[in-house]
Amino acid sequence: MSGSLTMLEAGEVEDLTASAVLSAIRAQRVDEERAAAAQLVLAAQWADLHPPESIHDAAAFTVPGCEHEEPIAGQGAPLVAEFCLAELGTVLGVSTTAAKKLVGHALELRHRLPRLWAQTQAGRVPAWRARAVAEVTIHTTPALTREAAAFVDAQVAAVAGRVGPAQLDRLVAETIKRHDLADVDPADDPEDGYLHVDPRHATIHDDDVHYAGTMRLEAELDIADALDLDRALAHGAASLKALGSDMSLDARRSAALGDLARTQTALDLAGSGADPQHLPAAREVVLHAHFDASLDGLATVFGPTGRMEEGQRLVLLDQIRGWCSDSRTKVTVKPVIDLNADLSTPAYGVPDRIREQVILRDTTCVFPWCTRPARGCDVDHVDEYDHAAEAEGRPQPGPTRTANLAALCRFHHRLKTNTTWRYQMTEPGTFEWTSPHGNRYRRDRHGTTAIDPPDPPGIPRPRRP
Known part of the structure; x- marks a missing residue:
């Protein structure tokens, strides 16, 4: 059996012995x-071919919650034109952000981690291990x-990349x-220098939703904060049991944490003698839930499960009822579109009703493989709006109408x-995109698919039966 075997037919697999399966x-x-x-x-070569130009800023990562951006690789690595990464991502079938990471890791390894790069190219360190190290060295604070x-x-290469996250x-x-x-004073550093990498964080994993409609929260707290939170949750859990x-x-305990979040906005007023009935609503969130419904006589009957527009997540009808029945939850019912x-x-400006319709139709940015929620996107005129058309008596080539509008995140709009x-x-x-290199993609409510690439010059495409 060839060591370069890349494809096996079903019949061939069935004829393999146990040893042959392991070998394959x-x-x-x-x-x-x-x-x-x-x-x-x-990926590194693609970066070399696309240095920043006058119209292309250098590619960078936006840091959530911050006003600054981080370069895609560390000090000493070359800059890359930001828009070139979209072409690479679509060819690979991944988002532009994923393409940024790939190129950033390649440049970080080649220019700043050359020993690890050499081991990866020699087959001694898997690419995924090397990329994990590069991800850390790119985004470490301080840089x-x-x-x-x-x-x-040098340290990682000495152990052939076999270093875990904690060790790294x-x-x-x-x-x-x-x-x-x-700038750390050693006298104030009881852990021998390790404390100036601040490990504290509170992360909601909203991309990992359980089928029961729950999310995972992960946090690293100051010891005093953690003990205070533990006591608050214990008290809240006991109160719920007593009720x-x-x-x-x-x-x-989980429900108690939610209660803490909902009442936080009213804590100062609660201690000032204010009438609780006049306190501001602690929860004011717009949720877009989609349920199948049918008519039973004059009553509308909803199915037991639906999906949240945000992230296309499963949601239970009982959960929606529970959220709406909370006495301190402000409920806003919007008309069906x-x-x-x-x-x-x-006009050129997009009214709220049309914008809402485009958001609900597109659900995400309509660029190939982009998953940015449409609610945070721009609404773009597919065919450009001509501001001088009316004054010059010409028909408008890019009208503001549903059939000429699409949701694009700010990057893909630019x-x-x-x-x-x-x-x-x-x-x-349904949208069809054409890249600068002639690659074509179709994006619809089911996702993105690549359309047959153009024929190379002088090479006719064989006919299909």
Whole structure:
């Protein structure tokens, strides 16, 4: 059996012995790791071909909750034109952000972690391990200098990349101390320098929703804050039990945490003698839930499960009822919008009703493989609006109407405006994009699919039966 085996027919698999299966899957893994290493080389080459130009800013990552951006690779790595990454991402079938990470990791490894890069290309370190190290060295705070990154590179390469997340964090902390990258007084540092990498965080994993409609919360707190929170949850759980709750202790503690969040806005007023009935609503959130419904006589009957517009997540009807029945929850019912209606206005600005219709139709940014929620996107005129058309007596080529509007996140809106990326709406909610290199993609409510690429010059495409 060939070591470069890449495809097996079903019949061939059934004829393999146990030893042959192990041999084949080992060969597949070797091929997979070799391909991942080669992909890093190609990503770095793509970056080399696209340095920043006058119309292209350098690519960077937006930092959530901050006003600054981080470069896609560390100090000493070359800059990359931001818009070139969209083409790479669509060819790979991933988002532009994922393409940024791939290129950033490739440049970080090649320019700042050369030992690890060499081991990856030699097949001694899997690409995924090397990329995990690069991800840390790119985004460490404070930023690692080239010398500091070289120190990390030497330590990680010495163990052939076999370093876990905790070990890597401690290595980076030691590097920061060794290279005096943070102004820390050793007398105030009882943990030998490791404390100036602040581990505190509170993260809601809203991309990982359980089928029961729950999310996971992960946090690293100051000791005093953690003990105070523990006591508050214990008190809240006990209060719920005293009020007759039959939930488990864990479930009551979870509910108590939600109660803390909802009442936080009223804490100051609660202690000032204000009438609780006149306190501001602690929860004011707009949720868009979609349920199948039918008529039973004059009553509307909803199905037991539906989906949240935000993240296309499963939601239970009982949960919606529970949220709405909370006495301190402000409920706003918005009118139903017919997604099939073609709404329009003679003005350039998009009215709220048309914007809402476009958001509900598109659900996300309509650029290939982009998953940014449409509610945070711009509403773009697919065919450009001509502000001088009315004054010059010409028909408007880009009217403000549903059939000429689409949701685009700010980055892909700028991409469409400033580059030769083009798209058109072939039917409501379905868009066909053409890249600067002639690659074509279809995006609809089911996702993105690549359309057959153009024929190379002088090479006719064979006819299909």
